Each structure stands twice: as structure tokens, then as C-alpha cells.
Amino acid sequence: MSEENKAPTPSEPAAAPSEAPAPVSSAPAPAAPSPSHSAPSQGRPSRPPGRGPRSDRPGGGPGGPRRGKRQFFRKKKVCRFCADRADFIDYKKADVLRGFVQERGKILPRRMTGTCSRHQRWLGEAIKRARNIALLPFGSQL
Amino acid sequence: MEERLYDLVFICRPDTPESEVDKLVATLEQSATERGGKIEKVEKWGTRKLAYRVRKSREGYYVLLVLRGTRSDMIPELERRLKVSDPVIKYQTVRLDEEMKRQSKLTSRRERRAARRPRRQPAGEQAATTA
Numbered sequence: 001m002s003e004e005n006k007a008p009t010p011s012e013p014a015a016a017p018s019e020a021p022a023p024v025s026s027a028p029a030p031a032a033p034s035p036s037h038s039a040p041s042q043g044r045p046s047r048p049p050g051r052g053p054r055s056d057r058p059g060g061g062p063g064g065p066r067r068g069k070r071q072f073f074r075k076k077k078v079c080r081f082c083a084d085r086a087d088f089i090d091y092k093k094a095d096v097l098r099g100f101v102q103e104r105g106k107i108l109p110r111r112m113t114g115t116c117s118r119h120q121r122w123l124g125e126a127i128k129r130a131r132n133i134a135l136l137p138f139g140s141q142l
Numbered sequence: 143m144e145e146r147l148y149d150l151v152f153i154c155r156p157d158t159p160e161s162e163v164d165k166l167v168a169t170l171e172q173s174a175t176e177r178g179g180k181i182e183k184v185e186k187w188g189t190r191k192l193a194y195r196v197r198k199s200r201e202g203y204y205v206l207l208v209l210r211g212t213r214s215d216m217i218p219e220l221e222r223r224l225k226v227s228d229p230v231i232k233y234q235t236v237r238l239d240e241e242m243k244r245q246s247k248l249t250s251r252r253e254r255r256a257a258r259r260p261r262r263q264p265a266g267e268q269a270a271t272t273a
Binding site: 092 | 149151153192194202206232236241242244245248249252
């Protein structure tokens with residue numbers, strides 16, 4: 001039941017995973033966490049559903065710093081491809097694709113890159129094609 | 143039938159002489175035209191470092207072929223030739239006509255939409271690009 005990195009609860013970060021008794025009386029912590037635990041992309045109520053293709057709204061939605069183990073600042077940037085109005089992500093452009101891939105070769109999640117869902121899908125396809133043709137690695141030693 | 147668009151990328155061993163590559167391309171071209179295909183573009187990317195070891199080499203000579211055709215038996219024939227040819231160590235065919243259709247649909251839809259209402263986005267209101 002630990003909301004490690006999934007549910008950004010509106011409560012204090014002191015609601016550390018297993019400290020149920022929540023001595024900090026700050027927040028409506030006890031009851032609130034449970035529903036948001038199951039919805040990985042829930043958060044602030046104003047979060048767009050991730051389909052904001054052409055507006056300037058940030059693709060991932062600014063949720064503020066994540067609560068939980070790691071406090072990430074969500075990248076408030078828009079989807080890079082939406083900003084360029086890209087309609088096709090070319091698998092042959094390894095240099096572009098490499099920016100979306102970890103050191104180890106793993107594809108970066110959307111929340112790190114700020115890509116919108118549609119482009120993330122295309123991106124994944126393009127990366128996989130590029131991997132087949134040895135333009136990108138499947139995985140490298142670290 | 144509709145015309146299909148394909149990207150065919152293949153990689154030759156790095157030590158393959160240019161003449162052999164050209165010969166191979168010519169053979170492929172011939173096989174394609176025999177089956178009603180057209181080679182739209184031939185791009186030789188030259189020797190590149192491979193992201194992983196393929197058939198014991200870490201480098202390869204990349205060639206891209208863009209083809210159009212209506213008959214569906216063109217591609218298996220080309221792939222068969224690539225499979226049996228010695229210098230080729232990897233190949234991949236991607237069918238792109240549906241994607242291109244979708245792309246042009248999105249582009250035209252975006253342009254129509256932009257033309258209909260007053261432009262209000264400052265950031266580079268240019269035609270759609272390919273990333």
C-alpha cells in the first residue's frame with residue numbers, strides 16, 4: 001500500500017509509505033490516499049488526460065513535485081513533437097531518437113520526456129524499428 | 143490496387159567494395175521493376191557504427207531503398223535476394239503508405255484548421271514537419 005512513486009497525494013510528504021498512524025495531523029491523509037493509489041496517472045484534478053495534442057498545455061500535466069520516495073519535478077515542457085507539429089517520427093533519425101532513450105538503451109517514460117501519449121506511441125514504434133536495424137541498441141552494459 | 147510505399151534498409155559488411163553494393167542495388171532494382179515496382183530513392187549512408195554486434199562485425203555499410211509498387215509479391219522477392227546474398231548482414235522493410243496517408247491527413251487537417259481561424263499561436267506556425 002505504499003504510494004512509492006505512483007500517487008501524488010495532496011498531503012504532506014511526511015506521509016511516508018508505511019507510517020500509517022500519521023502523527024502529523026496536517027492533512028486529510030488517512031482516507032485520501034487509497035483511491036489515488038490505484039490510478040497511476042491521477043493527481044491534481046486539473047491534469048489533462050494526456051491528449052492535448054495541439055494546445056500549448058504541457059503534455060503530461062504539471063502535478064507539482066511528486067510525493068513519495070522520489071520527488072521529481074515534473075517537466076513542465078510541452079511535448080517536443082507537438083511543438084514541432086511533427087506528424088511522423090522517422091525511425092531512421094537515430095540522433096533524434098537517442099534523446100528519448102536511456103544510457104542503457106531503455107525507452108524513457110513519458111513523464112520524463114514530457115511527450116504526449118500519441119507521440120510516445122509513435123516514438124516507441126520508431127525506436128523499436130531503429131533497434132532492429134542496429135541504429136539504436138537493444139540494451140547496453142552499464 | 144493502391145500503390146504501396148516501402149522503406150527497405152539493408153546493411154552490408156563494412157569491407158564490401160562499392161562495386162558489389164552497386165551490383166546488388168541494380169539486381170534489386172531489376173527484381174522490383176519486373177514486378178511493377180519503382181525505386182524512388184537510393185541512399186547510401188556509408189559505413190556506420192552498429193549499435194550492437196551483427197555477424198561478428200561492429201560496423202556496417204547502410205543502404206536505403208525507397209520503393210513504390212502495387213504488387214504485394216515484390217517485397218518477398220527482394221527480401222529473398224537479400225537473405226541469400228552474402229554481403230548483406232541485416233535488412234528491414236517497413237511499409238509506409240498508411241503512415242504517409244495519415245500524415246498528410248493530419249497535415250491537411252491542421253492547415254485547414256489554421257486557415258479557418260485566426261492564428262493565435264506565436265511559436266512557429268509553419269507547415270508540419272517530420273521529426
